Amino acid sequence: MNCEESEKLLMRFGQLANREEEELRAHAAGCPACAKALEFIELEQRWIKKVVPAEPLHAAALTHKIMQALPAQKPGFSFRFLNALRVGFAAGTLALLFWLGSELLIEKNFHKPASADGPLLNSSAYIMHPLERKTKTIRLTERIKSKEL
Amino acid sequence: MVLTEPEIVKKAASGDRSAFRQLVETHQRFVYAVAVRVLHNVHEAEDATQETFIRLWKNLNNYRAEIKLSTWLYRIVTNICLDMLKSANNKRNRMTEDDTKAANLFAQHADEAIHLRDLTMAVEEAAAQLPPVQKIIFVLRDLQGLSPQEVSRIMETSEEKIKSNLYHARVAIGKYLKQHYQIQNTAEL
Numbered sequence: 001m002n003c004e005e006s007e008k009l010l011m012r013f014g015q016l017a018n019r020e021e022e023e024l025r026a027h028a029a030g031c032p033a034c035a036k037a038l039e040f041i042e043l044e045q046r047w048i049k050k051v052v053p054a055e056p057l058h059a060a061a062l063t064h065k066i067m068q069a070l071p072a073q074k075p076g077f078s079f080r081f082l083n084a085l086r087v088g089f090a091a092g093t094l095a096l097l098f099w100l101g102s103e104l105l106i107e108k109n110f111h112k113p114a115s116a117d118g119p120l121l122n123s124s125a126y127i128m129h130p131l132e133r134k135t136k137t138i139r140l141t142e143r144i145k146s147k148e149l
Numbered sequence: 150m151v152l153t154e155p156e157i158v159k160k161a162a163s164g165d166r167s168a169f170r171q172l173v174e175t176h177q178r179f180v181y182a183v184a185v186r187v188l189h190n191v192h193e194a195e196d197a198t199q200e201t202f203i204r205l206w207k208n209l210n211n212y213r214a215e216i217k218l219s220t221w222l223y224r225i226v227t228n229i230c231l232d233m234l235k236s237a238n239n240k241r242n243r244m245t246e247d248d249t250k251a252a253n254l255f256a257q258h259a260d261e262a263i264h265l266r267d268l269t270m271a272v273e274e275a276a277a278q279l280p281p282v283q284k285i286i287f288v289l290r291d292l293q294g295l296s297p298q299e300v301s302r303i304m305e306t307s308e309e310k311i312k313s314n315l316y317h318a319r320v321a322i323g324k325y326l327k328q329h330y331q332i333q334n335t336a337e338l
Contacts, residue, residue, distance in 0.1 A: 007316070010316055011312040013316075013319075037320050039323070039327075040320045040321075040322075040324045040327065041316075041319045041320060042323070043326055044291075045291075047268060047322075047326055048292065050269075051292060052268075054181065054185045054292075055181065055182065056181045056198070059177065062181065062195060062198060063170065063173050063174055066198070066199050066202045066203075067166065067169075069203060070166070070203060071206065071207065074164035075161070075162050075164065075206055075210050
């Protein structure tokens with residue numbers, strides 16, 4: 001038997017057949033490393049047999065504490081639908097903020113045409129400028145192209 | 150009429166608290182035993198036991214009869230204990246006065262109580278040095294007396310890994326006991 005086989009038997013120590021245990025002890029007799037491992041495992045096995053079972057000091061009080069701490073809802077009740085609502089609300093808030101932000105940005109960056117009759121409420125005033133700019137860009141490109149040519 | 154465990158579970162799953170109380174009374178001892186051996190602190194063990202049953206209550210509808218309820222509870226409590234052990238804020242405390250009382254509870258005579266308490270404390274002290282997973286496997290297999298197959302089901306890992314971890318845990322505990330408790334040698338046991 002080699003050390004690898006010996007370790008496999010040590011892993012099953014306590015459940016070994018007599019023949020296997022004899023083989024293990026025979027190997028350990030000539031192998032200090034396996035002898036040490038066997039010694040430690042035997043010591044541990046003897047000590048744990050004497051270990052006092054662990055029990056709650058006041059079992060009835062612990063039961064009461066557990067029952068008191070149980071949620072009011074029946075088993076299986078889930079707060080998942082509330083989570084879905086929360087996600088929906090967050091998404092809505094973000095969309096609103098984005099819309100407000102974009103509105104403010106447009107107002108800041110684009111010139112609002114002055115009117116003698118008061119503020120212009122027609123939104124077409126806002127979209128005029130991008131269209132004009134687009135037109136200008138095309139004209140500029142055409143001018144460059146014509147120069148190149 | 151005495152109800153079987155699956156029947157009690159069914160009643161509890163429908164919201165019957167008295168049925169659930171029966172389950173708590175039947176199983177809380179071993180749940181607590183695992184928690185206190187792993188966490189080495191009675192207060193944390195009580196918290197872990199409480200949390201185990203709260204999780205059981207919340208998930209009773211998902212209970213499958215082909216798995217033993219005890220296996221399920223072992224799985225829940227070991228996961229909770231692992232989380233608590235891994236928690237960076239969790240300071241491990243040594244045995245408190247309450248633990249010592251608990252160790253004394255089942256001893257028959259005063260002399261025997263002292264001897265057994267010392268032995269128990271020595272083993273717990275040795276186990277406290279183990280990495281979390283090894284410690285849980287050691288508690289389930291050697292202190293709770295579960296079979297390697299049951300431990301494998303609870304830990305959801307192969308039997309080979311259980312055996313390997315247990316081997317290292319046993320060697321480490323034996324080594325610790327030999328180094329620290331040479332006076333109480335095997336002749337005394």
